[in-house]
Amino acid sequence: MGHKKTKIVLDADVIIHFIEADSFSLLPDIFPEYEYLILDVVYNEVSKNNKTKNFIDNYLHHFPSMKQEIFAPNGKSMKEYFLLQQKFGKGESACMVYCRDNQDVLGSSNLKDIKNYCSKNNITYLTTLDFLYYAYCRKKMTQQECTEFMQAVNNAGSKLPIIDITQYICTVQI
Numbered sequence: 001m002g003h004k005k006t007k008i009v010l011d012a013d014v015i016i017h018f019i020e021a022d023s024f025s026l027l028p029d030i031f032p033e034y035e036y037l038i039l040d041v042v043y044n045e046v047s048k049n050n051k052t053k054n055f056i057d058n059y060l061h062h063f064p065s066m067k068q069e070i071f072a073p074n075g076k077s078m079k080e081y082f083l084l085q086q087k088f089g090k091g092e093s094a095c096m097v098y099c100r101d102n103q104d105v106l107g108s109s110n111l112k113d114i115k116n117y118c119s120k121n122n123i124t125y126l127t128t129l130d131f132l133y134y135a136y137c138r139k140k141m142t143q144q145e146c147t148e149f150m151q152a153v154n155n156a157g158s159k160l161p162i163i164d165i166t167q168y169i170c171t172v173q174i
Contacts, residue, residue, distance in 0.1 A: 006034055006035075006103070006104055006105060006174075007034060007035045007036065007037045007102070007104040007105070008031060008034045008035070008036050008037065008104070008105045008106075008107050008126065009037045009038075009039065009095050009098055009099050009104050009105065009106055009107060010027075010036060010037065010038055010042065010095075010107040010108075011042060011091055011092055011095045011106065011107060011108035011109075011110065011114075012042050012045045012046050012089075012091050013108060013109045013110055013128070013158070014107040014108060014109060014126075014127075014128050014131065015038070015042070015046050015052075015056070016046065016052070016158065017109065017128045017153045017158060017160060018128075018131075019052060019055060020152055020153045020156035020158060021148075021149040021150075021152040021153050021156075022152065023149055024055065024059065025059070025063075026135065026140060026141070027066075027131070028063060028065040028066060029135075029140050030131055030134050030135045030138065030140055031134065031174070032065070034105070034174075035065055035066075035067060036065055036066045036067070036107075037066075037067055037068075037069055037104070038056070038060070038066070038067070038068050038069075039068075039069055039070075039071040039091070039094050039095060039098060040068060040069065040070045040071055041071050041090050041091050041094040042091040042094065042095065043056065043068055044090075045089070045090070045091045071094045071097075071098060073094075073097055073098075073101070077097050077101055080097050080100075081093055081094060081097045084096060084097065084117070087113075088110075088113050088114075089113075092108065092110060092113055092114060095108060096114060096117050096118065096121070096123065099118075099123045099124075099125075100121045100123055105123075105124045105125065105126060105174055106118060106123055106124070106125040106126070107125070107126050107131070108125060108126075108127070109127040109128045109129070109160070111127065124172060124174055125172070126172055126174070128153070128160060129160070129161070129163070129165075129168060129170075130170045130172055132146045132149060132150070132165055132168075133165060133168045133170040134170070136165045136166070143164070143165055143166055146165040147162065147164075147165070150162045150163070
């Protein structure tokens with residue numbers, strides 16, 4: 001039996017940040033050894049904006065490293081999903097349960113929502129800044145490009161701290 005390839009399961013906020021910074025196509029290049037996954041629940045959230053929907057649809061159609069998957073929990077996972085939805089959004093809840101069940105990596109910047117659950121359930125997670133850090137370390141982006149990314153995200157209305165990426169300390173190793 002073959003080794004299961006770990007996936008990075010993207011939540012809406014990371015997807016939106018990379019689209020706002022016009023850098024979505026860079027995501028698979030940061031961790032080319034991983035498959036990227038967008039759960040249907042998250043896809044439905046980001047697809048409320050037609051521009052974003054068309055962009056994601058085009059990307060899913062042309063790039064094999066990015067896939068969409070139906071989130072279909074059962075048994076205890078279904079119960080956990082509904083319990084999480086009492087505190088968190090559908091997409092976040094689905095991503096956390098999926099990553100817990102499949103030992104995959106969660107891509108989300110909603111630390112106040114995900115951090116405790118991920119720690120408790122041994123889920124590795126990456127924030128937008130973690131992705132930028134790895135892009136910088138792997139020479140996919142320069143320091144200036146990282147700063148411009150953060151500024152573009154903030155100019156689009158999202159909140160992302162503008163930091164010196166060379167001083168950022170990412171505690172996640174995947």
